[in-house]
Amino acid sequence: MLIVTLAFFVLMVIGMPVAFAIGISGALFFLQQPALPFTIPVQRTVSQTQNFALLAIPLFIMAGSLANRSGITQRLLALASVITGRLRGGLAQVTIALSAMMGGVSGSAIADAAMQSRMLGGEMLRRNMARGFATAILGFSALITPIVPPGIGMVLFGSVGQVSVGRLFAGGIVPALLLWLAFSVTVSLIARRRGYPPERTSRLPRGEAGKALRGGVWALLFPVLLLLGLRGGVFTPSEIGAFAVAYVAAVGFLVHREMTARSGGEAIEASLADVGAVMLLIALSAIFSYGIVLERLPETISSVIVGQTQSLIGVELLILAFVLVIGFFVDATVLIIMLAPIFLPVVQDLDGDPVHFGIVFIIAATIGNFTPPVGAAMYAVCTIMKCPVEEYTRGAVPFFIAAVAVIVLLVMVPQLVLFLPDALFGR
Amino acid sequence: MHTLFRVGIRVETWTAGILLVAMVVLVLLGGIARFLHVPLNWTLDMATCAFAWATFLCADIAWRRGALMSVDLLMRRLPARLQRALLLFNYLLIVLFLVFLFVTGLWLSWASWARSFRGIPWVSYSWVTLSLPVGSLLMLLTTGFKVRRQLRPDTHAAEGEKASC
Numbered sequence: 001m002l003i004v005t006l007a008f009f010v011l012m013v014i015g016m017p018v019a020f021a022i023g024i025s026g027a028l029f030f031l032q033q034p035a036l037p038f039t040i041p042v043q044r045t046v047s048q049t050q051n052f053a054l055l056a057i058p059l060f061i062m063a064g065s066l067a068n069r070s071g072i073t074q075r076l077l078a079l080a081s082v083i084t085g086r087l088r089g090g091l092a093q094v095t096i097a098l099s100a101m102m103g104g105v106s107g108s109a110i111a112d113a114a115m116q117s118r119m120l121g122g123e124m125l126r127r128n129m130a131r132g133f134a135t136a137i138l139g140f141s142a143l144i145t146p147i148v149p150p151g152i153g154m155v156l157f158g159s160v161g162q163v164s165v166g167r168l169f170a171g172g173i174v175p176a177l178l179l180w181l182a183f184s185v186t187v188s189l190i191a192r193r194r195g196y197p198p199e200r201t202s203r204l205p206r207g208e209a210g211k212a213l214r215g216g217v218w219a220l221l222f223p224v225l226l227l228l229g230l231r232g233g234v235f236t237p238s239e240i241g242a243f244a245v246a247y248v249a250a251v252g253f254l255v256h257r258e259m260t261a262r263s264g265g266e267a268i269e270a271s272l273a274d275v276g277a278v279m280l281l282i283a284l285s286a287i288f289s290y291g292i293v294l295e296r297l298p299e300t301i302s303s304v305i306v307g308q309t310q311s312l313i314g315v316e317l318l319i320l321a322f323v324l325v326i327g328f329f330v331d332a333t334v335l336i337i338m339l340a341p342i343f344l345p346v347v348q349d350l351d352g353d354p355v356h357f358g359i360v361f362i363i364a365a366t367i368g369n370f371t372p373p374v375g376a377a378m379y380a381v382c383t384i385m386k387c388p389v390e391e392y393t394r395g396a397v398p399f400f401i402a403a404v405a406v407i408v409l410l411v412m413v414p415q416l417v418l419f420l421p422d423a424l425f426g427r
Numbered sequence: 428m429h430t431l432f433r434v435g436i437r438v439e440t441w442t443a444g445i446l447l448v449a450m451v452v453l454v455l456l457g458g459i460a461r462f463l464h465v466p467l468n469w470t471l472d473m474a475t476c477a478f479a480w481a482t483f484l485c486a487d488i489a490w491r492r493g494a495l496m497s498v499d500l501l502m503r504r505l506p507a508r509l510q511r512a513l514l515l516f517n518y519l520l521i522v523l524f525l526v527f528l529f530v531t532g533l534w535l536s537w538a539s540w541a542r543s544f545r546g547i548p549w550v551s552y553s554w555v556t557l558s559l560p561v562g563s564l565l566m567l568l569t570t571g572f573k574v575r576r577q578l579r580p581d582t583h584a585a586e587g588e589k590a591s592c
Contacts, residue, residue, distance in 0.1 A: 015501070024520055027527065049482045049555075052471065059450065272488045275481070276488050
């Protein structure tokens with residue numbers, strides 16, 4: 001596996017698309033082991049697409065694309081401005097609130113970061129915000145999106161780690177609100193020093209708030225319906241993706257009356273490449289993970305970690321620090337697929353809760369999308385905002401620290417994650 | 428040749444889109460049927476079959492449109508000639524890998540024709556397995572076009588992003 005891992009990093013450095021880098025380096029393992037049937041890579045790749053839980057992922061991507069053309073995004077933007085209008089930092093506060101609320105219909109941090117940069121980025125610069133600061137918060141705020149149910153990372157973690165997706169969804173809500181709070185406070189502090197004013201200074205005209213809330217209610221209702229539906233057994237985790245698409249389409253066609261057959265078709269067409277990019281990565285990673293299991297890598301790494309410290313909190317912090325560091329070079333999807341099956345057993349051996357660990361792990365892994373030198377969400381926002389990576393990095397440091405602070409808090413107080421899933425689904 | 432190529436892309440795009448929509452419809456149908464206490468087992472099976480085909484068709488679409496994530500941090504700092512050499516080297520490895528998936532996938536589909544799909548005796552699992560060799564073949568074609576574009580440097584700037592739409 002050492003050669004396989006090395007090959008993976010070498011291929012990545014020379015610019016090989018990550019999906020192929022995983023598949024090709026994973027296939028090297030089979031060249032080293034002539035005793036293994038050479039059909040296994042093909043079987044593993046195909047079997048990923050026969051996984052009921054993963055079925056939800058392409059459909060979430062489609063739902064997110066449809067949301068942008070169904071009037072949901074625009075209404076949430078109006079609501080986000082109303083909610084955060086009096087806070088220092090103006091549009092920087094708006095983008096945080098919008099990310100949190102979009103999380104209910106979209107599950108992808110990268111898509112959310114890109115969309116918001118297009119919607120809000122230009123206006124932030126026109127209001128004299130520093131480019132690095134604006135770009136960094138447009139990116140980092142999207143960390144909240146996949147933590148609010150439904151999220152692709154949670155589906156993936158649930159599938160690799162055999163953890164209930166419903167419980168993970170419920171477990172994400174409080175951490176998402178904490179991230180919102182942490183980012184909002186960070187923006188306020190920076191805005192006070194640099195003199196970024198609030199969006200408005202006077203009270204809203206009567207009726208404005210109610211109007212904005214009515215507009216956003218359909219999107220806000222979705223995660224609630226989703227959790228209640230899962231709790232009540234109305235649908236199963238493999239059906240949530242289809243349910244999300246149907247819901248977003250119904251809101252766009254029937255409630256907002258903004259979507260047409262044509263724009264719906266365009267939204268689907270636009271999501272095809274994203275579906276392909278994510279699913280090819282997931283499918284080919286099955287070749288790679290075969291070697292991880294066969295060489296008993298989890299056991300080896302587990303003994304190394306437990307040799308350092310025996311306390312659950314210590315082990316978790318150690319693992320998360322490792323994930324953050326690897327996250328500088330690798331993105332969330334890859335981190336979850338490759339590292340979750342290695343680290344989850346370690347934590348469970350020490351009686352750690354898989355849902356609690358899942359949520360903190362997903363947050364730490366998702367940060368990898370935003371950290372230089374390699375981060376898909378970072379690339380997206382920097383390209384759209386025409387921001388050099390160095391400037392972005394300086395702007396991002398406070399938000400990175402804020403996110404890490406939330407992770408440490410969640411590790412110290414597991415009940416913050418667990419009380420909601422426990423209340424909804426029982427212990 | 429160019430018209431054929433364009434028609435092929437349209438067919439691929441439409442098929443992939445229809446497969447995704449079919450997945451939504453099939454899964455919803457299954458859910459509604461179960462809710463009404465008349466469970467339909469075949470809906471989820473059909474949906475996962477569509478999932479396999481959608482995955483590898485969309486993978487080719489992503490590859491052609493340049494939507495597969497890669498790390499170009501180091502690459503961009505190298506001299507142009509070396510960049511191109513590395514790019515062609517990557518394409519070569521990808522071609523070898525795809526040929527492996529194509530041949531093995533085809534062989535597996537043929538050899539395991541008797542394996543039934545989710546216990547349905549008259550549907551072979553090979554209908555699912557075939558999605559990978561077919562997808563690999565499409566990606567091989569796409570890679571071929573990418574290589575050709577690189578080897579004709581006079582046109583590659585002009586064709587660049589346009590061809591990817």
